[in-house]
Amino acid sequence: MTTFKEDKTSTGNGVGKLSIAEILEAVVGEDIPVRFSAYDGSSTGAQDAKYGLDLKSPRGTTYLVTAPGDLGMARAYVSGDLEATGVHPGDPYEILRVLGDQLHFSRPSAKELAAITRSLGWELLKPVAPPPQEHLPRWRRFAEGLRHSxxxxxxxxxxxxxxxxxxxxxxxxxxxxxxxxxxxxxxxxxxxxxxxxxxxxxxxxxxxxxxxxxxxxxxxxxxxxxxxxxxxxxxxxxxxxxxxxxxxxxxxxxxxxxxxxxxxxxxxxxxxxxxxxxxxxxxxxxxxxxxxxxxxxxxxxxxxxxxxxxxxxxxxxxxxxxxxxxxxxxxxxxxxxxxxxxxxxxxxxxxxxxxxxxxxxxxxxxxxxxxxxxxxxxxxxxxxxxxxxxxxxxxxxxxxxxxxxxxxxxxxxxxxxxxxxxxxxxxxxxxxxxxxxx
Incomplete structure (x- = not known):
């Protein structure tokens, strides 16, 4: 787990603003099996890893934090806001295999969650429209009829x-x-x-x-x-x-x-x-x-x-x-x-x-x-x-x-x-x- 450091941007509880890479470390730990880089210039993970993830925009961050799990990852990837390096977009099997084998999520503490929220800012926590390839959620499909009608x-x-x-x-x-x-x-x-x-x-x-x-x-x-x-x-x-x-x-x-x-x-x-x-x-x-x-x-x-x-x-x-x-x-x-x-x-x-x-x-x-x-x-x-x-x-x-x-x-x-x-x-x-x- 990443260590939160005190700095001049501290909001009063001894925790400064976190980079995107530090936020990722707070969620998955520092032993990340792929290279990770973000639009804010931060990076983490094994620098000599064969595969990598490049978070290219704030919108990608919003997708990831407003729909945790496979849906948020998919939104960021489909929109092009999250790039997988070392694999072809037509077959990202190898990076999925590595992530599935070696990436383990943990629940941040209340202090860590508060720091993550302050670091991201409320603007990035507001949901934005998903990619156009996405179908309506189940609860909004009633206009199409009852399920399996x-x-x-x-x-x-x-x-x-x-x-x-x-x-x-x-x-x-x-x-x-x-x-x-x-x-x-x-x-x-x-x-x-x-x-x-x-x-x-x-x-x-x-x-x-x-x-x-x-x-x-x-x-x-x-x-x-x-x-x-x-x-x-x-x-x-x-x-x-x-x-x-x-x-x-x-x-x-x-x-x-x-x-x-x-x-x-x-x-x-x-x-x-x-x-x-x-x-x-x-x-x-x-x-x-x-x-x-x-x-x-x-x-x-x-x-x-x-x-x-x-x-x-x-x-x-x-x-x-x-x-x-x-x-x-x-x-x-x-x-x-x-x-x-x-x-x-x-x-x-x-x-x-x-x-x-x-x-x-x-x-x-x-x-x-x-x-x-x-x-x-x-x-x-x-x-x-x-x-x-x-x-x-x-x-x-x-x-x-x-x-x-x-x-x-x-x-x-x-x-x-x-x-x-x-x-x-x-x-x-x-x-x-x-x-x-x-």
Whole structure:
């Protein structure tokens, strides 16, 4: 902890005005694992450290002190008021790893807090407008409708997915797949791993030519097109207008229009039934935990007897924590997103009467996937910034690098759960042992 010194600027209690670097030391101690410098000329931390942080403006200080934690850091970083040195803004993974491993916050004493407040001055403690990339806080979203209503879900999806198809093409690569890939080895290419993921889902669902598939939250139609290439009639639904337009063009360009369709539609508006299989790849995170019973009941109603469900989603490593996302994720990435453990998801699937046959955790695969997306963002940084602006590109680099670290450290997971709609007599109509190549 920094030592407060007496000087001529003392306000009467023996404590003088602190520099920004001294304030940081008061909060995290003097053993800071990165170089830190601030606009007031002060600095601290290991001067020979590979990575650094440069606080460039008073506004950045205001962001940090008025929204402590990941939200304040994100605001300062996205706005460009806080620069990370030694890393590319498209992939700040390494500095996040070092900070996560070695930076430990402590609670300043009342005397220290008073000194920090006087040193900053009241002007820097007044909240200022956040970067334009930030979504409204939860309590101000009621104008968009009740949480997880159709209108509010549509707005949340629009915020994240209707950024720019050209931007996503640069970041996601040719597959245009924004979900966890399935790697056969760590050095497999991102594109091959995404194709392998679709192959895995297709085989788990035991699909055959002539079968019917419903893909809920289909994104740019990757699963729909994969199924159609293998003779399956597939319908996809997405709340993103840009995704639907891109997917329909891709379907036409591949000559798959007789078998495949992607609709700009809420999944709840799909009227067809009797599907042989339903895939839900990366949508459950947007549903809301309290809506799981209705969601899985809806899916059950879409399946024929013997039909299969494959639910693929990000999960927490336990079933105890609050489902809501943290400040940065909720405001910048997935408004209203919620995560829970795989046990809760399996329970809700079982409670609507579907039989769970298999589940597996692919969290290491998602870390590899995110690393691949970050490489794409770095390689295409100038084009991405030209397309969406530097602030939005920074959001994506920060989000993907931080998420990679979360999957590596088992802070979040990715589970696939396979279930079947049995007959009234319990017939499942599936082979005795797993029928797919792992």
């Amino acid at each position: 159709k209108t509010r879900d549509a707005e949340a999806i629009h915020h994240h997915y209707d950024v720019s198809n050209a931007f996503y093409e640069k970041v996601l690569g040719p597959s245009m797949t924004y979900t966890c890939a399935a790697y056969e080895s760590p050095d497999q290419s991102l594109e091959d791993a995404q194709d392998n993921k679709y192959r895995l889902v297709f085989e788990k669902l035991n699909l055959k030519p002539g079968d019917r598939l419903l893909d809920i939250g289909c994104g740019w139609g990757g699963m729909v097109r994969y199924a159609a290439r293998h003779g399956v009639k597939a319908i996809g639904a997405t709340l993103s207008a840009e995704q639907a337009a891109w997917a329909q063009k891709a379907i036409a360009d591949e000559g798959l229009s007789e078998l495949a369709e992607v609709r700009h539609s809420d999944y709840r508006d799909i009227t067809e039934t009797g599907f042989d299989a339903v895939s839900s790849i990366g949508l459950t995170e947007h549903i809301g935990v309290h809506n799981y019973p209705a969601y899985f009941e809806f899916i059950k109603g879409k399946l024929r007897e013997g039909g299969l469900l494959l639910n693929h989603c990000i999960t927490r490593p336990d079933n105890k924590h609050n489902a809501r996302a943290g400040g940065f994720i909720d405001r910048y990435v997935f408004p209203d997103g919620e995560l829970t453990g795989s046990g809760r998801i399996i329970t809700e699937i079982q409670d609507v009467g579907l039989e769970v046959r298999h589940e597996e955790n692919l969290r290491e695969h998602y870390a590899l996937t995110l690393a691949g997306w970050c490489r794409n963002l770095v390689d295409n940084w100038d084009a991405c910034v030209a397309e969406v602006g530097e602030g939005t590109a920074r959001v994506w680099g920060l989000y993907m690098a931080g998420s990679r670290l979360g999957f590596e450290r088992n802070g979040i997971q990715l589970h696939q759960v396979l279930a079947v709609k049995t007959s009234p007599k319990g017939d499942a109509g599936v082979p005795l042992r797993p029928w797919w190549k792992a």
